[in-house]
Amino acid sequence: VVVESDFYQGISYIINPNQTELFNDTAYDFTFILDSDYWTVTDFGFVLFNSTGDNIGSDSDTTNGGTTTVNLDVGNNIQISINYYWVIDSNYTNGSRMWYVMNDAGTDWSIWVFFRDLRNYADDEIFGLDNFGLAILTFLFIFIFTGIMSYKFGLISPAAISMLIFTLVLFFDVGLGLMEGFNPIGALPHLPTILVGIIMAGILFKEVYR
Incomplete structure (x- = not known):
């Protein structure tokens, strides 16, 4: 019997901005805050994409948890998405979230x-x-x-x-x-x-x- 490890165990995180809508031509601090009280995280961070899939910002860290951040003016983009991740024992876990940009x-x-x-x-x-x-x-x-x-x-x-x-x-x-x-x-x-x-x-x- 093979028992798979749960790489969400002991993991908590916060993603900012909190709101679901952003406003164009406005700068925001996009942050991914990670805490782990069970596993040792060797790498974590995030990448920001616009509606056409272009990479418009990223940040990462190799500490066992902490804060990664990017200050970004969303400009005239209509949508911003974040792909966040963490690595434990060479195992990659990720998730995503999306914001709509309003005029x-x-x-x-x-x-x-x-x-x-x-x-x-x-x-x-x-x-x-x-x-x-x-x-x-x-x-x-x-x-x-x-x-x-x-x-x-x-x-x-x-x-x-x-x-x-x-x-x-x-x-x-x-x-x-x-x-x-x-x-x-x-x-x-x-x-x-x-x-x-x-x-x-x-x-x-x-x-x-x-």
Whole structure:
């Protein structure tokens, strides 16, 4: 019997930027932070590609974990993808992630720019606001907004309320990337959306078969 090694064991990592959308002609710090408390990592890093598959930046390190980073102006690219990897005992493990690049021309006062600036404040911890604090503020907004809408439109059905909450969490978590602070390191991406989706499915199932 051959037992294959699990080269994810003891591995945790963070990829930045946290948000799923970027804005053109804007510089971002693309980082891949790796930590290993089981295996000894001999090499890790990442490569950035644009929508046509061109290599537009890379960084690597031969230490047992740490931070690799590239500061990149996304320019007029419409899509940026990252291929990150780590090497353990000559075994190569990799993954990928993608960002869409939006054109914010003429949106100097748009809601997208507001959330972009808010996201940047959290990344830079301006005014003491970090990613977890931003996630808490987003959660409070969802809670208050749901209460106001329920009162104004008479929403009393658990199914309707759960669908409203799920829609808001989906928008703020997946769409704007404002709830990354609730994701444990190395956990599934968009964990708040997944958990709320499971709860909503349970409530809908109960409503249907009640």
